[in-house]
Amino acid sequence: MGRAPCCDKSKVKRGPWSPHEDEILRNYIRNNGTGGNWISLPLKAGLKRCGKSCRLRWLNYLRPDIKHGSFSPEEDNIIFNLYSNLGSRWSVIASKLPGRTDNDVKNHWNTKLKKKLLATMDSCFTNINQTPQASISTPSTTTPNIEANYDLGFSMAIQDHGFLPEMPSIVDVVNYTQTGNYTAPEYSSVSNSSIAVDNNTWEFLMDFGPGFTYDQMMSTGIWDNNQDQMSFEEAVINFPTSSFASSAVCHNVISNKFYGNY
DNA sequence: AAAAAACCCAACCGCGCAAAC
């Protein structure tokens, strides 16, 4: 036995809203508010609509603070980063984008961003497969060029160790640079959050760490003084445009590609 | 120019949760 329907479907109008209906709903809410009860609102407002339909129309379209129009690159970036870590929690993602609704963000992801991400990942793997940069047992002394080919930016470390899942959970310090000039060592924990790729003739480890130096980590607050790390989720919400968040995108997508859902 | 395919997005649906009873 299913759930009782919220209204009598045969007595309410469905489908697209007319400008007249929009005006009735807008005027009613302007004068009376939503009254805290969407189910009874259409009757009071004089609309032959289901309460849920009224709620959706108001929240997703008529609300005065809704931002209409296309998404900016900054908004895209935030959606990428949050989606990669939170998954399809559209309302949480939308809450970080003023004026955007969960429905907007969801539609934008499904129609635009998902394809963009997949295309980017494809080009990333093409580059990885064509341009091996180093071999095992040789700590990196040159900048791996993967990052240059990949605009989301992640860090890569070449280390002498085996592959997941046997990879030891140790802490290494690896030479790392984003600019081509060595700057500072990055502290890197090697764990299941790192990805090893065996391409038969060459091997490497991609370390999807924060991409920050120790000092940067301390200053962003991602680490506190006790070096307790924020959760991934916390960090990405707090720093949605950081390289930390960007690296998490790569990590999650590539993890899925190699190991399936985790 | 017409048909087909792809894209896009507003709207619907049903479920889980929590507040009210």
Add this chain to the structure above:
DNA sequence: CGTTTGCGCGGTTGGGTTTTT
């Protein structure tokens, strides 16, 4: 307490629009 009710969420769909063939 258990039950009912309404809200909010995420998945999905219908159909209008645009692009491609």
